[in-house]
Amino acid sequence: MKHYDLIILGAGASGLMCAAQLRQNSSLSVGIIEGNNRPALKLKASGGGKCNLTNVEVDESHYLGDETLVKSALAVFTQRQLLDYFRDGGLRPVIRKERYYFCPKSSDEVISILIGKANGCDLLLGHKILSVEGKSPFVITTDKGKFSAKNVVVATGGASYKELGASDIGLRIAQSYGIKTVPFSPALVGLTLQPKEFWMKELSGISFPARIHVAGKSLDEDLLFAHRGISGLVVLSASLYWHRGEIVIDFVPDFDLNTLKYEKKSISTAIPLPKRFMKAFLDAVGLEDKACNRLNADEWEKLLRIRNYAMAPSGTFGLSKAEACRGGVACEEINPSTMESTKIDGLYFIGETVDVTGELGGYNFQWAFSSAVMCASSITL
Ligand SMILES: Cc1cc2nc3c(=O)[nH]c(=O)nc-3n(C[C@H](O)[C@H](O)[C@H](O)COP(=O)(O)OP(=O)(O)OC[C@H]3O[C@@H](n4cnc5c(N)ncnc54)[C@H](O)[C@@H]3O)c2cc1C
Numbered sequence: 001m002k003h004y005d006l007i008i009l010g011a012g013a014s015g016l017m018c019a020a021q022l023r024q025n026s027s028l029s030v031g032i033i034e035g036n037n038r039p040a041l042k043l044k045a046s047g048g049g050k051c052n053l054t055n056v057e058v059d060e061s062h063y064l065g066d067e068t069l070v071k072s073a074l075a076v077f078t079q080r081q082l083l084d085y086f087r088d089g090g091l092r093p094v095i096r097k098e099r100y101y102f103c104p105k106s107s108d109e110v111i112s113i114l115i116g117k118a119n120g121c122d123l124l125l126g127h128k129i130l131s132v133e134g135k136s137p138f139v140i141t142t143d144k145g146k147f148s149a150k151n152v153v154v155a156t157g158g159a160s161y162k163e164l165g166a167s168d169i170g171l172r173i174a175q176s177y178g179i180k181t182v183p184f185s186p187a188l189v190g191l192t193l194q195p196k197e198f199w200m201k202e203l204s205g206i207s208f209p210a211r212i213h214v215a216g217k218s219l220d221e222d223l224l225f226a227h228r229g230i231s232g233l234v235v236l237s238a239s240l241y242w243h244r245g246e247i248v249i250d251f252v253p254d255f256d257l258n259t260l261k262y263e264k265k266s267i268s269t270a271i272p273l274p275k276r277f278m279k280a281f282l283d284a285v286g287l288e289d290k291a292c293n294r295l296n297a298d299e300w301e302k303l304l305r306i307r308n309y310a311m312a313p314s315g316t317f318g319l320s321k322a323e324a325c326r327g328g329v330a331c332e333e334i335n336p337s338t339m340e341s342t343k344i345d346g347l348y349f350i351g352e353t354v355d356v357t358g359e360l361g362g363y364n365f366q367w368a369f370s371s372a373v374m375c376a377s378s379i380t381l
Contacts, residue, residue: 032124140152244312
């Protein structure tokens with residue numbers, strides 16, 4: 001059985017970053033075990049193949065999870081440090097919509113930088129991890145054999161997008177050591193509709209900027225109508241905070257409805273939204289498409305629903321379509337300065353395996369990389 005000082009489980013975003021950091025700053029022997037035949041398949045597919053690395057505005061308010069833990073990791077490896085790190089490797093991130101940092105060409109650029117910096121670690125591909133047992137040394141059993149290590153970093157990610165190699169092994173490993181976990185559930189995912197909102201299904205393919213109010217948060221981005229329900233960047237971010245109950249959609253966040261009071265044009269002409277949407281919306285709220293200046297008080301009330309359309313989604317598009325997972329190893333089980341288990345010495349959890357989830361917009365890679373750097377720094381000290 002081959003022995004390492006440290007074994008990282010999972011060669012995704014956080015696992016590769018942790019390996020790269022250890023390689024640069026220590027002489028420990030490091031093995032990385034990955035189920036796929038290629039590393040970082042989720043990272044490769046991310047951001048439409050161009051990986052949204054981080055955001056212009058990063059702080060703990062964009063995450064669900066323990067504030068102290070998130071804040072502590074983000075301080076160890078800030079968004080500036082992340083950008084400098086990849087720039088140093090030759091990447092020239094581009095900003096989209098004045099907030100999102102993307103790769104200019106392809107996510108492969110990020111993957112090759114990480115693999116280059118992790119050079120010297122043993123990358124064991126095509127090994128499905130089955131279990132971890134014992135304590136310093138830990139024994140890792142895969143479908144191809146057993147390995148032992150003094151320290152283990154669990155970086156096996158969340159359970160969404162199984163076709164990219166995702167699994168819940170991180171939670172099962174934690175549970176086998178009596179560490180508390182929160183079940184994985186879909187986040188950053190489209191929302192399905194109750195029958196009374198089925199009028200939206202007819203609008204599949206239409207997209208425009210909207211604002212969603214959910215659980216005390218107000219989020220602005222594009223809304224996309226889909227066959228199964230509503231999607232688009234604003235819905236994906238809203239899904240992070242939605243559990244059950246209502247969300248409120250403002251379909252015209254940048255339009256002053258007061259300007260319509262003296263408007264002679266019909267409602268659907270005066271409001272700058274796609275005609276198909278306007279027609280379906282007016283039908284749904286039972287309002288005739290008449291001249292705006294001829295609306296009575298009752299009709300105004302109905303029109304105002306375009307600004308505060310309250311609806312209760314029936315569910316989500318599910319784990320197979322979710323860009324991230326809520327849930328993971330409970331934050332209270334993790335040392336907020338090291339990412340080490342507070343119960344088991346030498347056992348660490350990083351990235352999406354931990355119960356921390358970011359909004360859409362590069363926040364999840366920022367967390368994956370920051371938690372990995374914090375973990376690696378604590379091991380090399
Ligand atoms: C389609 C899509 C697009 C996304 N786009 C973005 C984006 O643009 N920006 C952003 O910030 N976030 C994005 N995300 C989220 C982001 O990819 C994840 O949050 C991030 O990859 C988590 O990093 P991680 O290291 O924790 O897990 P991962 O990157 O998922 O790595 C986990 C690794 O562990 C391996 N593994 C799992 N189980 C086993 C097992 N039993 N045996 C062996 N190996 C195993 C997996 O194969 C994988 O390689 C996207 C996600 C998806 C699905």
